[in-house]
Amino acid sequence: MNDEAIVELYWKRDESAIGATEEKYGAYLMKIARNILGSHEDSEESINDTYLAAWNSIPPQKPTVLSLYLAKLTRRIAISLFRQKNSLKRRSSELALSISEMEEILTATETPENELEAKLLGEALNRFLLTLSEEERHTFIGRYFYMDSVKKIAAYCGMSESKAKVMLYRTRQKLKEHLLKEGFEL
Amino acid sequence: MIANTFFEAMNHIDDKLLLEVDCLRNTPKKKTIHAVIRIASAAACLCAVVGGLWVWSRYDRTLTVGEGELSGDAHLNGSNDNTDYSHEGVTIPPYKVNLNPDQMMDMLAFFIYDGRMYLCYERIENRPELVGEYVGRSTGLINEWTEKDGYVDYAGSISGDFYTVNGFDPEFMLCMPEEDGSVLVYINDNDLTLHKGADLFEERLHLSGNYTAVEYQTRNEWYYGEYGTIRPLYNEDDRSKGETIERFIAALNDGVFLYNEDVPLDEGENRIYDREIYHMWFTMNHGVTVHLRLYKGGYVRFDGLIPVCVKMDETVFNEMIDTLE
Numbered sequence: 001m002n003d004e005a006i007v008e009l010y011w012k013r014d015e016s017a018i019g020a021t022e023e024k025y026g027a028y029l030m031k032i033a034r035n036i037l038g039s040h041e042d043s044e045e046s047i048n049d050t051y052l053a054a055w056n057s058i059p060p061q062k063p064t065v066l067s068l069y070l071a072k073l074t075r076r077i078a079i080s081l082f083r084q085k086n087s088l089k090r091r092s093s094e095l096a097l098s099i100s101e102m103e104e105i106l107t108a109t110e111t112p113e114n115e116l117e118a119k120l121l122g123e124a125l126n127r128f129l130l131t132l133s134e135e136e137r138h139t140f141i142g143r144y145f146y147m148d149s150v151k152k153i154a155a156y157c158g159m160s161e162s163k164a165k166v167m168l169y170r171t172r173q174k175l176k177e178h179l180l181k182e183g184f185e186l
Numbered sequence: 187m188i189a190n191t192f193f194e195a196m197n198h199i200d201d202k203l204l205l206e207v208d209c210l211r212n213t214p215k216k217k218t219i220h221a222v223i224r225i226a227s228a229a230a231c232l233c234a235v236v237g238g239l240w241v242w243s244r245y246d247r248t249l250t251v252g253e254g255e256l257s258g259d260a261h262l263n264g265s266n267d268n269t270d271y272s273h274e275g276v277t278i279p280p281y282k283v284n285l286n287p288d289q290m291m292d293m294l295a296f297f298i299y300d301g302r303m304y305l306c307y308e309r310i311e312n313r314p315e316l317v318g319e320y321v322g323r324s325t326g327l328i329n330e331w332t333e334k335d336g337y338v339d340y341a342g343s344i345s346g347d348f349y350t351v352n353g354f355d356p357e358f359m360l361c362m363p364e365e366d367g368s369v370l371v372y373i374n375d376n377d378l379t380l381h382k383g384a385d386l387f388e389e390r391l392h393l394s395g396n397y398t399a400v401e402y403q404t405r406n407e408w409y410y411g412e413y414g415t416i417r418p419l420y421n422e423d424d425r426s427k428g429e430t431i432e433r434f435i436a437a438l439n440d441g442v443f444l445y446n447e448d449v450p451l452d453e454g455e456n457r458i459y460d461r462e463i464y465h466m467w468f469t470m471n472h473g474v475t476v477h478l479r480l481y482k483g484g485y486v487r488f489d490g491l492i493p494v495c496v497k498m499d500e501t502v503f504n505e506m507i508d509t510l511e
Contacts, residue, residue, distance in 0.1 A: 027311075027312070064201075065201050065205065067208065068201050068204050068205065068208065071204075071208075072197045075193075075196075075197060076194070076197060079193055079194075095193070098193070099193070102192050102193075117191055117195075118191050118194040118195040118197075118198065119195070119198055121191060121192065121195035121198075122195040122196070122197065122198020122199060123198065124195075125195055125196065125198070125199055126198070126199060126200050126203070129199065129200075129203055134206075137203065137206070137207075138206065138207050138210060141196075141199065141203060141204060141206075141207040142207050142210075142211065144192075144193070144196050145196045145197075145199060145204060145207070146207065146211065148211065149365075151344070151345065151346070152211070152364065152365075154295065154344060155295055155306065155309070155344060155364075155370055156210045156211050156309065157210065158295055158306065159295070159343075160295070160326070160343035160344065161326055161343075161344065161345065
């Protein structure tokens with residue numbers, strides 16, 4: 001079933017929308033959740049919450065790219081679940097590793113956060129990503145949006161793991177400079 | 187700002203940028219497409235700058251054609267319309283690393299086993315039955331700074347256990363299962379001798395009668411990553427082009443191999459890629475995809491073997507082109 005038809009089912013409040021979503025995107029979402037949470041059970045929980053969130057948000061939302069819409073929901077829910085259930089120090093997952101990497105350039109101190117700050121940062125990130133080469137952009141998004149392991153990123157980008165690591169390190173340094181230039185306090 | 191805010195902010199990234207990576211990581215064909223752009227670029231660069239940092243022997247080799255020998259340089263400079271297609275076959279010799287610190291090249295995912303270099307060809311999802319017997323483990327320790335003596339068996343640019351692929355000759359194909367259940371397929375593209383198309387498409391890839399779907403895309407659509415333009419040619423719902431495809435495969439099997447450098451080029455063309463017109467993908471019932479590149483004049487290349495292509499019957503080739511058009 002194509003995405004448009006699935007979204008249409010949500011709009012008609014037809015519960016088969018969830019089954020169609022699961023059939024088409026279940027495995028895809030599971031990968032993202034597992035990258036973040038590590039645990040299969042927690043991942044399943046976050047995927048179920050994703051279906052519920054999709055049901056509650058469509059309508060009024062009418063996503064044009066359903067896969068990404070669901071990926072973002074899963075990502076947000078899984079990260080939230082990760083925070084609830086685990087201390088970062090005790091849990092091994094790609095999210096824990098990714099956070100640890102980003103703490104090299106951002107502070108680990110808890111400060112009040114809000115959606116606006118994330119949105120402004122998101123806009124800055126979009127500008128930053130457009131300054132990168134395609135290869136740098138792919139490795140960066142693979143690592144920090146999809147939370148893929150460096151090994152997996154290296155495979156789908158056609159490079160060695162060591163090259164991917166070096167590239168990610170350099171990109172993080174570039175990001176730090178970019179954000180400072182844009183006036184963010186790191 | 188805390189790192190967690192950053193991860194929330196990543197949700198605000200432009201969908202177009204996310205889709206680029208989504209295509210790379212989730213659809214085997216699309217991932218292969220990107221990998222192949224890299225491979226094609228690397229091959230082209232290597233042909234142009236014989237002696238780069240990552241140069242295997244096939245690019246600075248002595249080419250064996252039939253009974254005689256021709257130097258690589260001679261081939262690069264000496265293409266013409268009088269290629270003898272009745273020769274005894276082409277031999278892609280064993281790899282030989284030639285390091286030159288003044289040149290930089292991108293690395294490909296590969297590992298070395300039994301003296302052969304296996305290059306990453308594609309990622310296949312949900313086909314655990316493809317994975318056969320355990321063969322060994324690649325160290326993944328090769329990088330841009332590895333010395334020549336580091337290119338030994340079990341070394342590679344990617345780490346992981348590798349296995350035989352059920353139904354395929356391990357001298358030609360091995361695989362590396364991933365944690366997420368997908369399987370990376372690696373193809374040995376060196377130390378091979380190929381005569382007719384059937385040596386590859388039947389003996390090694392088992393193409394005839396084993397495909398379940400065929401899709402295609404124009405060169406430009408492929409090159410510019412227009413994934414939405416991949417069109418079906420044959421599948422379980424529409425088998426109307428089945429006979430045309432069978433004739434194409436039969437002619438492909440009867441075709442003879444030659445080195446890419448031997449393909450006669452027209453004025454204004456510098457390399458075989460300038461003659462590329464279509465890409466075709468045969469999805470096989472065992473999960474492997476056979477990706478073909480079609481070049482003007484009846485030349486067809488399997489994307490897992492970079493240095494060589496098949497010259498097939500031009501009438502049958504043109505029949506397929508007409509069908510695609």
